[in-house]
Amino acid sequence: xxxxxxxxxxxxxxxxxxxxxxxxxxxxxxxxxxxxxxxxxxxxxxxxxxxxxxxxxxxxxxxxxxxxxxxxxxxxxxxxxxxxxxxxxxxxxxxxxxxxxxxxxxxxxxxxxxxxxxxxxxxxxxxxxxxxxxxxxxxxxxxxxxxxxxxxxxxxxxxxxxxxxxxxxxxxxxxxxxxxxxxxxxxxxxxxxxxxxxxxxxxxxxxxxxxxxxxxxxxxxxxxxxxxxxxxxxxxxxxxxxxxxxxxxxxxxxxxxxxxxxxxxxxxxxxxxxxxxxxxxxxxxxxxxxxxxxxxxxxxxxxxxxxxxxxxxxxxxxxxxxxxxxxxxxxxxxxxxxxxxxxxxxxxxxxxxxxxxxxxxxxxxxxxxxxxxxxxxx
Amino acid sequence: xxxxxxxxxxxxxxxxxxxxxxxxxxxxxxxxxxxxxxxxxxxxxxxxxxxxxxxxxxxxxxxxxxxxxxxxxxxxxxxxxxxxxxxxxxxxxxxxxxxxxxxxxxxxxxxxxxxxxxxxxxxxxxxxxxxxxxxxxxxxxxxxxxxxxxxxxxxxxxxxxxxxxxxxxxxxxxxxxxxxxxxxxxxxxxxxxxxxxxxxxxxxxxxxxxxxxxxxxxxxxxxxxxxxxxxxxxxxxxxxxxxxxxxxxxxxxxxxxxxxxxxxxxxxxxxxxxxxxxxxxxxxxxxxxxxxxxxxxxxxxxxxxxxxxxxxxxxxxxxxxxxxxxxxxxxxxxxxxxxxxxxxxxxxxxxxxxxxxxxxxxxxxxxxxxxxxxxxxx
Numbered sequence: 002x003x004x005x006x007x008x009x010x011x012x013x014x015x016x017x018x019x020x021x022x023x024x025x026x027x028x029x030x031x032x033x034x035x036x037x038x039x040x041x042x043x044x045x046x047x048x049x050x051x052x053x054x055x056x057x058x059x060x061x062x063x064x065x066x067x068x069x070x071x072x073x074x075x076x077x078x079x080x081x082x083x084x085x086x087x088x089x090x091x092x093x094x095x096x097x098x099x100x101x102x103x104x105x106x107x108x109x110x111x112x113x114x115x116x117x118x119x120x121x122x123x124x125x126x127x128x129x130x131x132x133x134x135x136x137x138x139x140x141x142x143x144x145x146x147x148x149x150x151x152x153x154x155x156x157x158x159x160x161x162x163x164x165x166x167x168x169x170x171x172x173x174x175x176x177x178x179x180x181x182x183x184x185x186x187x188x189x190x191x192x193x194x195x196x197x198x199x200x201x202x203x204x205x206x207x208x209x210x211x212x213x214x215x216x217x218x219x220x221x222x223x224x225x226x227x228x229x230x231x232x233x234x235x236x237x238x239x240x241x242x243x244x245x246x247x248x249x250x251x252x253x254x255x256x257x258x259x260x261x262x263x264x265x266x267x268x269x270x271x272x273x274x275x276x277x278x279x280x281x282x283x284x285x286x287x288x289x290x291x292x293x294x295x296x297x298x299x300x301x302x303x304x305x306x307x308x309x310x311x312x313x314x315x316x317x318x319x320x321x322x323x324x325x326x327x328x329x330x331x332x333x334x335x336x337x338x339x340x341x342x343x344x345x346x347x348x349x350x351x352x353x354x355x356x357x358x359x360x361x362x363x364x365x366x367x368x369x370x371x372x373x374x375x376x377x378x379x
Numbered sequence: 380x381x382x383x384x385x386x387x388x389x390x391x392x393x394x395x396x397x398x399x400x401x402x403x404x405x406x407x408x409x410x411x412x413x414x415x416x417x418x419x420x421x422x423x424x425x426x427x428x429x430x431x432x433x434x435x436x437x438x439x440x441x442x443x444x445x446x447x448x449x450x451x452x453x454x455x456x457x458x459x460x461x462x463x464x465x466x467x468x469x470x471x472x473x474x475x476x477x478x479x480x481x482x483x484x485x486x487x488x489x490x491x492x493x494x495x496x497x498x499x500x501x502x503x504x505x506x507x508x509x510x511x512x513x514x515x516x517x518x519x520x521x522x523x524x525x526x527x528x529x530x531x532x533x534x535x536x537x538x539x540x541x542x543x544x545x546x547x548x549x550x551x552x553x554x555x556x557x558x559x560x561x562x563x564x565x566x567x568x569x570x571x572x573x574x575x576x577x578x579x580x581x582x583x584x585x586x587x588x589x590x591x592x593x594x595x596x597x598x599x600x601x602x603x604x605x606x607x608x609x610x611x612x613x614x615x616x617x618x619x620x621x622x623x624x625x626x627x628x629x630x631x632x633x634x635x636x637x638x639x640x641x642x643x644x645x646x647x648x649x650x651x652x653x654x655x656x657x658x659x660x661x662x663x664x665x666x667x668x669x670x671x672x673x674x675x676x677x678x679x680x681x682x683x684x685x686x687x688x689x690x691x692x693x694x695x696x697x698x699x700x701x702x703x704x705x706x707x708x709x710x711x712x713x714x715x716x717x718x719x720x721x722x723x724x725x726x727x728x729x730x731x732x733x734x735x736x737x738x739x740x741x742x743x744x745x746x747x748x749x750x751x752x753x754x755x756x757x
Contacts, residue, residue, distance in 0.1 A: 011467065012757060044697055066659075066698040086698050089389065089641040089655055090719040111644050114718045142699055143644045143653045174696065263467040266489050266521045275521045277467055281444075285663035285731055318552065319422055319730060320444040320464050321520055340492045341468040352697055353663055356735070359756035377755055378737035379390060 005370035006261070006304070006362075012282035013261040014358040015345065016373070017306070019366045020257035021239060022054060028221065028238045029058045035227045040064050040083060040214070042236030045352045047376040048361060049077055051239060062105075064234045068095045069379050075104040083107045083214075085170065085234065087135060087143060090118040097128055107131035107167050111144050116155045120162030132164045133214065134203075136171040138195040139188065144171060147199040156203045156210070168212025168231070169203070171196045176219035180248050180293055185223035192220050197229035222250045240351035243300060247292040253308060258355060259345040260299070261362075262322060267335045274324040274338050278346055280317040284353035298322065299346035306345055314346055322346070383748035384639070384682070384740075390660035391639040392736040393723065394751070395684070397744045398635035399617060400432060406599065406616045407436045413605045418442050418461060418592070420614030423730045425754040426739060427455055429617060440483075442612045446473045447757050453482040461485045461592075463548065463612065465513060465521060468496040475504055485509035485545050489522050494533045498540030510542045511592065512581075514549040516573040517566065522549060525577040534581045534588070546590025546609070547581070549574045554597035558626050558671055563601035570598050575607035600628045618729040621678060625670035631686060636733060637723040638677070639740075640700060645713045652702040652716050656724055658695040662731035676700065677724035684723055692724055700724070 006015075032039040041055040044066035052063060052074065062081030065071045071082045080103065088096065088108045099106045108130055110116050116132070123130050134155055137144030145152045159166050173192035179185050192215050203210040215227075216234035218241075227233070237244075240258040241251040262278035280298065289296040301312035301324050311327030324344070326334065338344070348354035355361070355375060363371040384393075410417040419433045422444035430441060430452065440459030443449045449460045450473075458481065466474065466486045477484045486508055488494050494510070501508050512533055515522030523530045537544050551570035557563050570593050581588040593605075594612035596619075605611070615622075618636040619629040640656035658676065667674040679690035679702050689705030702722070704712065716722070726732035733739070733753065741749040 010469070010473075010757060086655065087643045087653070089643050091388070091641060095388075112713075112718060114713070115644065118718065137646075140649075142694070142696060142701065143646070263469060265465045265467050266493065268515075268521070271518075275465070277464065280664075280731065281734060285665070285728075286658075287663070287665070316520075318520060323520065335490075335492070340490060340496065350663075353658065356659060357756075378735075379388060 005368060006364065009261060009362055009370065011261050011263040011343065012278040014355060014361045015259050015261050016240070016361045016363040017257045017259070018363050020255055021051065024239055024241060024255055024257060025055055025058045028235060029060065031222065032233055033059065035224065037227050037230050038232040040232050040234050041239065042066070042085070042234050043070055043074070045236040045239055046355060048373050049073070050363065050373045052079070055239065061232065064236070067379050068092055068099070069376060071099055071104065071106055073376055075099060075102070080105045083133070083234070085109055087111050087115055088119070090122065093119065093122040096130070097126055100128065100130070105131070107133060109133045109135050109170065110155065111135035113151060113154050113158055116158040116162070120158060120164060123164060124162065130164050131167045132159050133167050133170045136169050136196050136199045138171040138192045139173050139175040141174040147195040147202070152199060152202060153206045156206065156208045160208050166203070166208060166210060168210050168214060169196055169199045170214035170234070172234070173215070173217045173220045176217045177244060177248065179219065182223060182249065185219050185248070185250070186225055189220035189224035193224060193227055193230055200229070218245060219248050219250050237351050240355070242351040243296045243347055243349045244288040244292065247289055247294055256347050258351045259302065259306065259347050260354065261304070262344050262346055264338050264340055264342045264344065266340065269335055272326055272334060274334055276322040276324060276344065277320060278314070278322040279320045281319050282357055283314065283317055283322065283346060283348055284350065284357050286348070286350040286353035288349040296349060299348050302345040302347060304343040304345060383746060384742065387639060387740055387748065389639050389641040389721065390656040392733060392739045393637050393639050394618070394739045394741040395635045395637070396741050398633055399429065402616055402619060402633055402635060403433055403436045406613060407438065409600065410611055411437065413602065415605050415608050416610040418610050418612050419617065420444070420463070420612050421448055421452070423614040423617055424733065426751050428741065428751045430457070433617065439610065442614070445757050446470055446477070447754060449477055449482065449484055451754055453477060453480070458483045461511070463487055465489050465493055466497070468500065471497065471500040474508070475506055478506065478508070483509070485511060487511045487513050487548065488533065489513035491529060491532050491536055494536040494540070498536060498542060501542060502540065508542050509545045510537050511545050511548045511590070514547050514574050514577045516549040516570045517551050517553040519552040525573040525580070530577060530580060531584045534584065534586045538586050544581070544586060544588060546588050546592060547574055547577045548592040548612070550612070551593070551595045551598045554595045555622065555626065557597065560601060560627065563597050563626070563628070564603055567598035567602035571602060571605055571608055578607070596623060597626050597628050615729055618733070620729040621674045621725055621727045622666040622670065625667055625672055634725050636729045637680065637684065637725050638732065639682070640722050640724060642716050642718055642720045642722065644718065647713055650704055650712060652712055654700040654702060654722065655698060656692070656700040657698045659697050660735055661692065661695055661700065661724060661726055662728065662735050664726070664728040664731035666727040674727060677726050680723040680725060682721040682723060
């Protein structure tokens with residue numbers, strides 16, 4: 002009689018539930034010990050049972066990357082939702098509808114023009130939005146510099162326009178480029194310090210700024226103190242991935258997401274194993290390309306999940322993966338990995354790989370498999 | 380009153396229908412003039428109205444990359460389906476079910492072991508599968524070399540096992556690495572010649588091998604003759620993309636797929652425009668990275684579709700795109716591209732970008748917008 006995993010069609014996205022639960026506990030306990038709330042970023046999983054496990058462990062509300070995620074969470078009874086992308090004016094009507102239905106949705110801006118658009122829409126609809134201001138702590142993307150005078154202008158536009166200024170937020174996305182504890186600790190301190198300074202500037206201008214929200218998985222797991230911070234947002238820690246492993250914030254046995262694949266052929270002269278997990282399954286993410294170890298499109302493991310040293314997905318077409326065994330002996334690969342045998346691939350980037358699948362297959366410690374659907378699109 | 384395109388939420392995947400129709404006509408007319416059938420690869424669009432347009436223009440059947448695509452096509456009345464990935468033994472039951480329901484599904488193998496698995500399953504279920512043998516014409520992935528003695532072994536296993544050997548097929552995937560007409564013509568001839576030679580070897584061994592199927596968009600558009608070939612498979616020509624543009628097989632005004640996005644912020648000091656089309660919308664595909672022109676994550680156009688010279692998506696986070704205007708003057712970018720304004724991004728790789736969206740929005744010549752759903756997952 003086949004075990005449940007043996008009955009899965011491939012490619013399939015597997016969640017190792019015990020690992021996921023340990024990852025959730027690890028981050029929650031760290032945030033508890035640092036005295037801050039944890040608001041997980043659900044863009045990684047987009048999957049209700051995962052989010053529910055995070056909330057059950059003590060998380061306070063959720064962070065989302067799309068209003069579709071916000072709607073999904075609210076429909077499932079999660080009211081405290083932070084849409085942490087500077088809102089396009091065209092999405093304000095959708096945000097308003099969520100709030101009118103009872104969702105405690107907060108939104109984000111990083112400019113006077115953005116704040117003016119929020120205020121104009123809110124006044125037109127007699128609404129008082131909860132708004133955060135985005136701070137740029139490392140130059141990697143959006144946000145206002147902590148010392149930018151426009152910060153006070155934005156806060157003033159929001160306050161005088163009748164909005165509730167929730168606080169300031171930042172995301173140290175450049176942490177993905179680091180790989181030493183010292184550098185991560187320094188960036189975590191920079192992230193904390195600049196965001197707290199931004200809040201203090203607003204307060205010094207006589208405006209309320211109750212919250213300071215920071216976060217990225219690498220800095221959240223490296224910060225020595227979070228004085229002045231009220232909440233941390235982090236996402237990928239729930240599954241971890243090879244990028245996080247290269248950064249140094251997780252062990253190999255903490256990687257909770259993998260792709261189950263079937264061997265469909267070989268090129269023995271080249272030492273290649275051909276599988277049915279191409280880039281459509283793994284995603285095109287090559288996040289380890291410029292890191293300390295380039296894992297190609299993923300690290301190859303046995304079906305049971307044991308790491309096969311040196312075996313990488315070195316090429317990917319849409320529905321074909323090419324595995325190279327590397328320095329290991331390529332002899333007899335067709336006998337060792339026959340057509341129809343199965344492997345698991347650890348992905349570079351859990352957020353991108355998960356997004357390729359309509360469902361996860363969640364494996365309990367006892368081997369039972371549950372199908373967990375995930376959101377797709379906007 | 381807003382035009383239909385103005386009412387779309389962003390990010391959105393737009394199909395320029397007149398361009399798509401011209402692309403379909405161009406390929407169909409070329410195949411007609413070369414005297415071969417066209418069997419479009421629907422992995423690019425995974426979208427019924429697109430497939431129907433290809434069939435209406437004269438295509439003979441479809442090529443699919445997953446059995447889910449095969450099931451979808453068959454449900455919609457398309458019977459002639461070639462699943463052009465070497466079949467995993469675990470998928471034979473699904474293939475059998477399709478055939479038992481009346482689908483003229485053909486399958487693929489490239490090994491004695493694979494052929495034996497097909498025969499064993501077929502004999503167990505009293506079925507006679509239609510089977511193709513995959514030929515490796517350029518060393519880029521799977522298939523048997525045309526001169527490999529195993530080719531006759533595979534054909535013999537299939538024939539003596541009672542299968543219907545449909546023919547040989549190959550895909551010159553290495554054409555994606557070329558960018559001169561001479562090199563493309565040479566590879567197209569190599570693809571044709573090796574696949575025809577493989578068929579002749581099988582015939583010389585006294586076995587029937589009626590069909591010779593080749594194809595990739597670049598070689599299909601470059602071949603000078605297709606003597607001995609019976610059908611061509613090609614996919615991305617229906618939309619084209621920046622990779623194809625770099626290869627030299629399409630003009631800028633033939634790119635039929637784009638992503639509509641909204642400006643959500645700026646970093647004026649860096650000359651950055653921040654949009655809501657990050658890698659979740661564009662995909663992580665960086666297919667132009669090693670080509671003659673690296674387009675980053677995409678070429679930026681106005682909302683109307685006019686190419687903005689030098690403007691590229693130079694960075695992408697999950698829901699944030701970073702546009703750099705390049706050598707153009709960065710002054711006043713916030714005034715020229717204000718928050719809430721819209722742009723269109725041409726993708727590197729239409730197959731990968733399309734896959735990020737549950738639906739396309741198809742724009743007719745008169746500006747009307749239709750929502751066309753597409754398949755996701757396996």
